[in-house]
Amino acid sequence: MNHDPVKRLPGWAxxxxxxxxxxxxxxxxxxxxxxxxxxxxxxxxxxxxxxxRLGFVPNMLAGNLASGxxxxxxxxxxxxxxxxxxxxxxxxxxRLRQASYQFMITNTGYSLDAEALAVEAFIRRxxxxxxxxxxxxxxxxxxxxxxxxxxVVEVWETEGPIIDMATGxxxxxxxGEIARYLIAQGYDRIGYVDYxxxxxRRYEARRDGALDALRQAGLRxxxxxxxxxxxxTEDTSSFRGGTSGLQQLLDAGGVRAVxxxxxxxxxxxxxxxxxxxxxxxxxxxxxxxxxxxxAAEIPPGLTTIRTQGYQxxxxxxDMLISRIEGLPIDTEIKNVDYALVKRGSA
Amino acid sequence: MNHDPVKRLPGWAxxxxxxxxxxxxxxxxxxxxxxxxxxxxxxxxxxxxxxxRLGFVPNMLAGNLASGxxxxxxxxxxxxxxxxxxxxxxxxxxRLRQASYQFMITNTGYSLDAEALAVEAFIRRxxxxxxxxxxxxxxxxxxxxxxxxxxVVEVWETEGPIIDMATGxxxxxxxGEIARYLIAQGYDRIGYVDYxxxxxRRYEARRDGALDALRQAGLRxxxxxxxxxxxxTEDTSSFRGGTSGLQQLLDAGGVRAVxxxxxxxxxxxxxxxxxxxxxxxxxxxxxxxxxxxxAAEIPPGLTTIRTQGYQxxxxxxDMLISRIEGLPIDTEIKNVDYALVKRGSA
DNA sequence: TTGTAGGCGTTATCAG
DNA sequence: CTGATAACGCCTACAA
Numbered sequence: 082m083n084h085d086p087v088k089r090l091p092g093w094a095x096x097x098x099x100x101x102x103x104x105x106x107x108x109x110x111x112x113x114x115x116x117x118x119x120x121x122x123x124x125x126x127x128x129x130x131x132x133x134r135l136g137f138v139p140n141m142l143a144g145n146l147a148s149g150x151x152x153x154x155x156x157x158x159x160x161x162x163x164x165x166x167x168x169x170x171x172x173x174x175x176r177l178r179q180a181s182y183q184f185m186i187t188n189t190g191y192s193l194d195a196e197a198l199a200v201e202a203f204i205r206r207x208x209x210x211x212x213x214x215x216x217x218x219x220x221x222x223x224x225x226x227x228x229x230x231x232x233v234v235e236v237w238e239t240e241g242p243i244i245d246m247a248t249g250x251x252x253x254x255x256x257g258e259i260a261r262y263l264i265a266q267g268y269d270r271i272g273y274v275d276y277x278x279x280x281x282r283r284y285e286a287r288r289d290g291a292l293d294a295l296r297q298a299g300l301r302x303x304x305x306x307x308x309x310x311x312x313x314t315e316d317t318s319s320f321r322g323g324t325s326g327l328q329q330l331l332d333a334g335g336v337r338a339v340x341x342x343x344x345x346x347x348x349x350x351x352x353x354x355x356x357x358x359x360x361x362x363x364x365x366x367x368x369x370x371x372x373x374x375x376a377a378e379i380p381p382g383l384t385t386i387r388t389q390g391y392q393x394x395x396x397x398x399d400m401l402i403s404r405i406e407g408l409p410i411d412t413e414i415k416n417v418d419y420a421l422v423k424r425g426s427a
Numbered sequence: 428m429n430h431d432p433v434k435r436l437p438g439w440a441x442x443x444x445x446x447x448x449x450x451x452x453x454x455x456x457x458x459x460x461x462x463x464x465x466x467x468x469x470x471x472x473x474x475x476x477x478x479x480r481l482g483f484v485p486n487m488l489a490g491n492l493a494s495g496x497x498x499x500x501x502x503x504x505x506x507x508x509x510x511x512x513x514x515x516x517x518x519x520x521x522r523l524r525q526a527s528y529q530f531m532i533t534n535t536g537y538s539l540d541a542e543a544l545a546v547e548a549f550i551r552r553x554x555x556x557x558x559x560x561x562x563x564x565x566x567x568x569x570x571x572x573x574x575x576x577x578x579v580v581e582v583w584e585t586e587g588p589i590i591d592m593a594t595g596x597x598x599x600x601x602x603g604e605i606a607r608y609l610i611a612q613g614y615d616r617i618g619y620v621d622y623x624x625x626x627x628r629r630y631e632a633r634r635d636g637a638l639d640a641l642r643q644a645g646l647r648x649x650x651x652x653x654x655x656x657x658x659x660t661e662d663t664s665s666f667r668g669g670t671s672g673l674q675q676l677l678d679a680g681g682v683r684a685v686x687x688x689x690x691x692x693x694x695x696x697x698x699x700x701x702x703x704x705x706x707x708x709x710x711x712x713x714x715x716x717x718x719x720x721x722a723a724e725i726p727p728g729l730t731t732i733r734t735q736g737y738q739x740x741x742x743x744x745d746m747l748i749s750r751i752e753g754l755p756i757d758t759e760i761k762n763v764d765y766a767l768v769k770r771g772s773a
Numbered sequence: 774t775t776g777t778a779g780g781c782g783t784t785a786t787c788a789g
Numbered sequence: 790c791t792g793a794t795a796a797c798g799c800c801t802a803c804a805a
Contacts, residue, residue, distance in 0.1 A: 092576055095782060106792045111784060121790060136574040141551045142492045143782030146797045151488065153531075153552075161517050167508040174507060174534060183531050183548060185499075188520060202529060205487040206499075228482040230438070320724040348724075355726045375721075378666040378694075380701050441798055452776050457800065467774060489798035492781050 094135035102131040114139050145207065154184040154401060155203030156212045159191045159278075165343070165371050165390055166214075169236060172394025173212065180402050182209070191278050197221040204229050210401040216241035216282055232404040234397040238283040239414050246404065248397045248415045252283045255386045255419045256290030259368055260340060262384070262421055264298045268338035268366055271295060272304040274326035274350065276342040277319065279307070284342050287370060291340055306330055308346070323349020337366065338427060344369035344376050344385055351379060351426065366427035381425025389417045440481035448477040460485050491553065500530040500747060501549030502558045505537045505624075511689070511717050511736055512560075515582060518740025519558065526748050528555070537624050543567040550575050556747040562587035562628055578750040580743040584629040585760050592750065594743045594761045598629045601732045601765045602636030605714050606686060608730070608767055610644045614684035614712050617641060618650040620672035620696065622688040623665070625653070630688050633716060637686055652676055654692075669695020673711075683712065684773060690715035690722050690731055697725060697772065712773035727771025735763045 096110045103110070105124060112119045113128040120128070131137075145151040154177060158166050170186070177184055185203060189195035197219045203211060204225060210232040213222075216239075226233055226244055239249040263271055273291060276284040288305070295302040306329040308322035323346040330336050341347035347369030351361055359365050361381060369376060372387035396415050403410050442456045449456070451470060458465045459474040466474070477483075491497040500523060504512050516532070523530055531549060535541040543565045549557060550571060556578040559568075562585075569590070572579055578591055585595040609617055619637055622630040634651070641648040652675040654668040669692040676682050687693035693715030697707055705711045707727060715722060718733035742761050749756050 092574075093782095097782080107782090108784080108792060109790090112791085115784080119790075124790085138547065138550050138571075138575075140492075140553055140782055142488055142497065142553050143797090144784065146486075146488045146492055146799090147782080147784035149784095149797075161520060162510065162513040164508065164510050164513075167510075167513070171507050171534070178533070183533070183552070185529050185531050187524070187529070188517070201484065204484050206529070207486060207488050225484075229484075318720055318724070320720060324724070348721075352724050352726055374664055374666060375694075378664070378670070378698050380698055439798095443798080453799080454777080455775060458775085461800085465774075470774085486798055489781090490800065492783085493798080493800035495781075495800095 093140070094132075094137040095140070096137075098135055099128060099132045099137050102135060103128045115144075149207075151207050151209055152182050153206065153208045154182050154210050154212065154398070155200070155206070155208040156184050156186040157196055157199050157203075158186065158188050158214050161186070161188045164373060165388075168390030169394030169397070172391040172396075173398040174394075176395045176398035176402070180398075182398075182402065191281075193217070193219040193222070197225065200225050204231070209405045210234070212236060212397055212401065213244075216243065216247065217280070218244075232401055234401050236393060236397045238281075238286070239416055240282045240286050243414060246397075246400045246410070246413045246415075248393050248400065248417065249283070250388055250393070250416050250419045252286035253290035255370070255388070256287035257294040258290075258419075258421055259370065259384075259386050260291035260294035261298075262423070263338050263340060263366065263368060263427060264294065264300065266338075266366065266427060268427070269300060270304065270335070270337045271300060272306065272330040272333075272336035272339050274323060274330070274339060274341045274346050275305060275307040276346070277308055277322045287342060304330065304333065304336060306333070318349075319343060319345030320349040320352065322346050323351075324353040326350060327353040338368070339365065340368050342370055344371040344373040344383060347383055347385070347426075348375055348379060351383070361426050368427045372422055376422070376424070384424045384427040385422050387420045387422050389419065393417045439486065440478075440483040441486070442483075444481055445474060445478045445483050448481060449474045461490075495553075497553050497555055498528050499552065499554045500528055500556050500558065500744070501546070501552070501554040502530050502532040503542055503545050503549075504532065504534050504560050507532070507534045510719060511734075514736030515740030515743070518737040518742075519744040520740075522741045522744035522748070526744075528744075528748065537627075539563070539565040539568070543571065546571050550577070555751045556580070558582060558743055558747065559590075562589065562593065563626070564590075578747055580747050582739060582743045584627075584632070585762055586628045586632050589760060592743075592746045592756070592759045592761075594739050594746065594763065595629070596734055596739070596762050596765045598632035599636035601716070601734070602633035603640040604636075604765075604767055605716065605730075605732050606637035606640035607644075608769070609684050609686060609712065609714055609773060610640065610646065612684075612712065612773060614773075615646060616650065616681070616683045617646060618652065618676040618679075618682035618685045620669060620676070620685060620687045620692050621651060621653040622692070623654055623668045633688060650676065650679065650682060652679070664695075665689060665691030666695040666698065668692050669697075670699040672696060673699040684714070685711065686714050688716055690717040690719040690729060693729055693731070693772075694721055694725060697729070707772050714773045718768055722768070722770070730770045730773040731768050733766045733768050735765065739763045 100107050100110045187199040213235050233245040235247040239247045292302040308326040327350045369383050369385040372385045376383035376385050446453045446456045533545040581593040585593045638648040654672040673696045715729050715731040718731045722729035722731050
């Protein structure tokens with residue numbers, strides 16, 4: 082009697098088991114779990130009881146194979162430790178859960194090659210859609226996505242050519258807005274601390290917007306430092322970047338105000354100012370970008386641009402779901418709002 | 428622009444397609460992609476060429492169904508925004524990637540019911556293993572796990588009964604160690620700011636360890652505040668908790684030193700002290716827990732316990748992989764090291 | 774080294 | 790509302 086193949090997942094009850102136990106066909110069980118309203122209340126009850134009794138949990142791998150849909154999304158982010166990113170991931174997670182999708186996630190460490198590998202690894206699992214960070218990708222990534230025909234949302238940047246859909250905000254505008262605020266406050270020598278990771282459009286845009294504003298106001302737009310621009314890794318401390326950024330600015334002749342590409346850099350600047358006995362904002366005004374949680378807490382409060390990471394993530398998931406389910410989409414490119422938040426630092 | 432729902436069976440090339448094109452059997456193609464060394468170099472070359480030409484990407488859903496293995500892990504965390512957690516997730520991600528596993532992740536908002544739902548949702552996808560946070564779970568979760576027979580690692584706590592395997596560190600011991608350090612520094616009235624989320628063993632243990640140490644030194648062990656203990660959500664600001672924690676301690680008669688259940692609380696305390704013109708450590712000593720990135724940056728440096736979240740996550744993934752692949756495991760319970768880090772704040 | 778047969782657990786389809 | 794049948798794309802086991 083040893084004709085049965087060895088079971089690799091022993092113990093799992095299957096739909097057949099439940100069907101037998103409940104005295105119905107396979108399809109009825111399937112319907113009970115996928116589309117309960119298509120089954121009479123009585124049979125549904127009976128099937129569910131037997132299912133529970135047998136500890137039946139539907140095997141989605143099998144279902145996905147049969148249906149060609151996986152209810153799974155792949156999300157590619159540069160870093161899992163970036164708290165700014167965490168907000169957008171949470172936004173996606175909440176929207177996806179609401180629609181009964183799950184997600185895989187992977188980080189690339191800001192490497193486009195790693196991104197391509199991640200995308201291929203995801204595609205092997207036949208997700209229903211993909212979320213990528215930024216609008217700059219390797220040729221291989223583009224080829225894979227083209228071949229897959231999958232819905233794709235790019236997040237955080239709406240600059241640059243879009244693959245399919247994108248959510249983000251106007252980085253350039255936002256950079257201009259906070260720079261103009263500093264200018265309006267009467268600060269003259271304004272320095273810019275750029276993001277430590279080079280080549281990201283969103284940071285380039287926000288810097289260029291700021292520098293343009295300075296130029297238009299007739300101010301110097303060349304007091305720019307890129308802390309840690311060598312030897313950058315995913316784990317490069319942004320706080321430390323602010324620290325060395327301020328050092329560099331002071332070495333270069335000093336500034337009256339510092340505009341930073343992210344709040345964490347700004348906090349690093351403020352810490353360094355504190356260490357040097359410089360008062361914020363009296364001796365040095367500081368502005369950040371992102372409105373991270375700490376911005377509201379650090380004395381005297383960090384003036385910054387609030388970006389709506391959570392809403393952006395939610396919108397990204399929402400667009401993806403719409404496309405997957407064939408619903409109409411208003412725009413392929415959705416910009417969420419940002420807002421200047423004035424606090425004590427500038 | 429395509430508003431049609433995702434089509435069943437899009438134009439994916441299958442192994443048969445590749446097999447036909449290369450003039451070999453299905454199994455040869457399968458081997459080329461799963462176990463290349465089992466195929467002659469010549470055929471392998473030919474198959475890979477055809478595969479590339481056809482844009483073939485293996486369908487793991489089908490493979491998983493056939494093999495009963497998914498190379499997929501489910502990770503359940505309370506919050507995706509907790510930066511401490513992020514380190515352990517990164518540790519898992521790196522170890523998993525190394526072994527070609529992918530992961531799904533979901534957050535529970537500290538709800539045990541949400542955890543049970545998440546576990547069931549994961550099980551439907553037949554992961555090879557599961558990672559849970561903490562050692563306290565609902566009966567339903569226990570039942571699901573028992574029924575699944577899946578390898579499980581619990582992380583961050585090794586206190587309490589273990590389901591299968593666990594990684595963490597000795598929270599109680601660590602709490603005692605940092606308390607004893609404060610005592611040795613000569614501080615007498617020492618207050619404790621507890622974690623805002625109630626019912627988590629790891630925080631209870633670290634608090635109890637600290638209070639025991641105070642008692643043994645003959646000091647008061649009842650100056651404990653639980654900021655924000657009502658109306659807690661996943662997004663409760665830990666900084667704000669530190670702020671209100673210090674307020675409460677001062678209202679309750681003041682303290683010479685504050686020990687906090689997490690670095691973020693400690694940073695909140697330091698910010699509030701700064702606002703009140705209290706000097707750290709001269710007027711108020713502060714100690715944290717976790718050695719978050721900010722601890723080294725905030726002046727005058729935060730004395731804290733370094734917990735190795737990354738290593739813990741790596742170890743968790745490592746144990747899980749070992750169990751999945753039938754390799755021996757030294758211990759079911761693996762404690763990673765922690766270390767007292769002395770900085771300027773206490 | 775390569776091929777054949779059978780099945781993994783579910784869903785689409787169409788008939789009753 | 791329920792059921793029979795045929796995929797879905799790949800892998801295990803065994804044979805050649």
